[in-house]
Amino acid sequence: MSRPTIRRLAQAGLILGAFSVCFGVVAGARAQTSELLNVSYDPTRELYREINAAFIAEWNAKNAKKITTIRQSHGGSGAQARTVIDGLNADVLTLALAGDIDAVAERSKKLPLDWQKRLPQNSSPYTSTIVFLVRKGNPKAIKDWGDLVKPGVQIITPNPKTSGGARWNYLAAWAYAEKAFNKDDAKVRDYIGKLLANVPVLDTGARGATTTFTQRGIGDVFLSWENEAFLALKEFGEDKFDIVVPSLSILAEPPVTIVDGNVDAKGTRSEAQAYLEFLYSPKGQAIIAKNFYRPRNPEAADPKDIANFPKVDLVTIDAVFGGWAKAQPTHFGDGGTFDQLYKPAR
């Protein structure tokens, strides 16, 4: 009895082995091409579609080693950082905030901890800020941060735990409150708590939140990336929404970096490096402005695009919060201010 049983077990192993070989063949069949993978956050889809086409044309005209494709992956900034930590082979990371790339550096050890010093201007080729998108005619008369906590105002913002843009939203509101209440901590917390209580939907990414506000008709005001707000006007018509610029907002610096461990393993360092530098080039800066991000070098961009950007009083995260390394655990870590202030919700 036992001999045939063992033989049968061996046969079983063989059949399953055949399947494993299929896996191996399929996995190994992927051709060696010089292609880059850009892992980015939610609202940059349109920006990088344009950047990629322009960069590939420029690079392939000058270099013997051609780039076939630049692949894109988009999602909430924190979620994207997680996939890279779990092993997604990104050549370049272009996320919503430095804190997420810090996390990748710490946990995956694939890039140095001082990555942000490697490229000019905190490795951020463009900046952006947080503005309000309201329904046409501003029926709830929302002019500034203070109006958000009025009873009956519904605020749409993504979840700061998973979305980078939402973290900027949260910190911008906090910075406003600190200034308005003269750093009275109890009043600041009270304000943020009331603001959060007015949020009916927390999407996981900035894009989902935009859809909720624009297409599902939920909420009176959408705390949005400036570029996302302009894009919504462009996509859905200027007759549907208005942009309201608050008295104070935060200077958002979405940073970019190459992932050293991955580009060295794939042999794509020079392309990846050139790709990021292209973002700083006049051509790159012009595309950036065209997609409603604030270029570092406004002279390179079309003056018409630059004229779009309203003047806002911008505070920096370093000045108000002491940088991401400090702001992240204080506000968004487990048991941070977000968790504390969200608890009394309903």
Place this chain on the structure above:
Amino acid sequence: MAASAASSSWRQPSVLPGLGLSLGITLTALSLVVLIPLAALFIKAASAGPAEIWAIATSPRTLAALRLSFLGALFAASINAVFGLILAWVLVRYEFPGRRLVDAAVDLPFALPTAVAGIALAAIYAPNGWVGSLLAPYGIKIAYTPLGVMVALIFIGLPFVVRMVQPVLEESQGDIEEAAALLGASRLRTIFTVVLPPVMPALLTGFVLAFARAVGEYGSVIFIAGNVPMVSEIAPLLIVIKLEQFDYAGAAVIATMMLLISFALILLVNLIQARTRRKLGDV
């Protein structure tokens, strides 16, 4: 593995060959695809240490998410039990145009991808959607509230109840009903004392299956739920959020809790069916 126990005491003798081969394939595949990965989950959860496990498991947010997932699934399964029973009854007992089409449509949630269902449901039940716009004037909101979660869960769970109850209703013979009617029982009384009792185990099984499926559902829910912590955040979403905060242990702890409860549910279904079978002396 199985070969070590080939002394024959673990199995009853049979003329048929192939136990070793078939069991070998089954156990190897089961281990590779299901058991080893699930073991990794348990190890990860255990690595958190008892104090932290307790803290994660009893944090208000975890409890609120589990409560929504389980109560929401319970509610959706109850709705499905009621309407599924009516639907099965109508399909079995009545003749009307398009009956077969309706019969086939019941399986739709099995075949329609959950993400597609979620997007479509969100579009219909949003305040500016087909159904949502009819309800909005009365201040009734479905999408982006816990009600939206229910709608999605009802959608995915419906076929289970109908498909469990249908065959039992098919088999129940009219003779006893007629006898009851002849003996003077009212129709309503006949239904509750004669028709429904044999259907109950099947109904209960369908209910538990719809419930088990609904508890873990993710794809269709996230599009239509508001995802607000403590209010409309389901447990699977909380797992994803923990994961995206690099809190692997936290995600594993919540996942393990859900897994254990699910497994208990499966065993419960086993028990219900085993008892029914004994009572009916079937097979």
Place this chain on the structure above:
Amino acid sequence: MSEATLPDRATNLAAPAARPRTARRTGAEGPVVQLLLITVSLAFLLLFLLLPLISVFVEAGARGWAAYREAITEPDAVAAIRLTLLVAAIAVPFNVVVGIAAAWAIAKFEFTGKNLLISLIDLPFSVSPVISGLVYVLLFGAQGYLGPFLKANGIEIIFALPGLILATIFVTFPFVARELIPHMQALGSTDEEAALTLGASPWRVFFAITLPNVKWSLFYGILLCNARAMGEFGAVAVVSGKIRGLTNTMPLHVEILYNEYMGAAAFAVASLLAGLALVTLALKSLLEWRYGDAIAAARRH
């Protein structure tokens, strides 16, 4: 506890097949009650099942046929369709082989631990899809238990095809086995025993007797398994990495398009999946109507 308790559900899921073709008896309820119950059922179905389906096709066609065609023929969509087909083409046959093996072992033999085995096979069915993805990340991710080993050997599983296939196999694991087990149990093994006594080889017995006997259940299992494999979202989303044109399956592509304000395109791709669902249901119903008696007879055997 009697064996194969849970898989009984499988017979029931495919139950219309077993429906006796006797004349339909009209219930004893009055016409008003009948009408009321029918209306309630249809309204319920319309609200929860049909409206979502209809809306998919309406939204998909919102921008006209040309836009629809473009949405499903642009390179990223084609890559997503191809990837989805490839994943299903590997995951479904795998589950067929394992499902047949499991059904053979469970239906034809008595051994200790059988109930546990059945429950374990059924387990993936009630595990949240998110957890199904999570377990592979914990195991094969760069920070996972096998991550360093895989990296040292240059093997990619997560965020590549193998990860997608594994997650798909996990969620569809019970489907084939669950359809086959109760059917094979009901058939018993006398036919096979007789053939063996007459000197047929084991494999011949399997291919000439067992397989033809259960071919309809097997077909149901494959249909449901395939529909789920192509439509899976939650588990695949966790292990995919969402690289456009590379690890993006159709359901994920729907989500991406939806998030890019290309609602019509998203619903166009979704309509392909919904179309697949309809074809699945049509095939299933067709079989039941055409061969209902034969299947019912086989099952009553």
